[in-house]
Amino acid sequence: MLILGIETSCDETAAAVVRNGREVLSDVVASQIAVHSPYGGVVPELASRKHVENILPVISQALRAAGVGLKDVDALAVTQGPGLIGALLVGLSAAKGLAYALKKPICAVNHLEGHMEAAFVEAERPEEPFVCLVVSGGHTALYYVTHDGTAQCVGSTRDDAAGEAYDKVAKLLGLGYPGGVVIDRLAQNGNPEAFSFPKAYLEKSSLDFSFSGIKTAVAYFVKKYGLPSETSSVATYRLEDLAASFQEAVVEVLVEKTMLAVERFGVRHVAVAGGVAANSRLRARLQEEAAYRRAHLYIPHIRYCTDNAVMVAVAGYRIWKRRGFHGDPLQLDARSRWVDAAGP
């Protein structure tokens, strides 16, 4: 079963060819980060336009790199949501057009479900149940994947996504976009205990997250003390320490809630996925805490943390095995908000 995966939910135009949900034959991603970085984030209309320009070359390149033709592809898998509606429509329309013209079946994939599968591209997929943290610029949620493979959202952010907090704090500190990478790099030379930012655990038993308080605390800190600019000789603090302290507050909450879910559902397997899963401190702390609980941790290679189409093709394969293909490709519509994944 050869699946062509297509992903255009945010700022990456991606296509990939994967055999039997395991063997990655090609993985092409055209990133728009350079286009959006002056704006400190993704600009929806720009994103849609760029996707339109990129989609066909990216698909051709994915097929060429895989050494296959369109006629060799058995099925298409495409991200249906959640994401930016205009961006989603580009990938979805391309997939629908190809499916219709080639008379190939199609699988609609939930983007978050796709992220979850990224953890199992290189590792053997565990038996359900397991817990998965999906954490990115647009999403922060905990899923409990039950025995029958259904993914239940058991906790999510009540305000900002963790990646959004990173982006906004980076903006406050006059750093670049995407904020996660810049702050992570600075934090490696900083003292995480230099400043104490509020960690929002909400109600003790809650699996929900809140990151706006941390962002607000950093905003107030910067307002009060200013930024240690390079020209100033009287810097009152080091940017590295601020970055490390902010990062510590975010990571500790992510780790603690994930482990709370591991214990509550009594699972032996835990996965993490999404752009923030590339964060070095989060990876290290999850490793420690999972090992302490003798739980097996699945972390995707950094390449598969950010948006890609391999994860979409892999999720498509699993959906096909469980539920079969979508009946009529032309009936598929983009879903900008689609929180509860049906489960792979």
Next chain:
Amino acid sequence: MNGDLCVESPSPEVSLSLGEAVGRRLLSGDVVALWGELGAGKTLLTQGIARGLGVPPETAVTSPTFTIINEYEGRLHLYHMDGYRLGDPGELESLPWREALYGHGVAVVEWPERLGPLLPSARLDIFLEILGPTTRRLRFVPHTDDLRRRFGDFGRL
């Protein structure tokens, strides 16, 4: 000309209930613009407004930064918009901004400065200012007679 309708909120909880009071008074077609820097409490105030509009408490009203427009169902339809990532108002074109700003629901707009000429002039402005870690000053500026009638007493709350 409006007189200054200012109120100081000592805590997020008070800001939430202020938002709720705003939400209870909103009518079909209203536009509320929230002005303030990062961390000023725009999303928090919107969470209160949503409660006041009857959006069920179990519905999380989250930051619209990623999706630009979030929608909620309450006594009135609530469009929660965010201009944060817009470089140019024209970039809203693929989104339902007309329904949001000129439809029958209520629009609450964060980073309204990024909407440029698309921001309706008949609106309620709320300026949020950071005074301390949790204290905020909220200044209400209603731009129509009808809004002035409904929100004229907000400085005395």
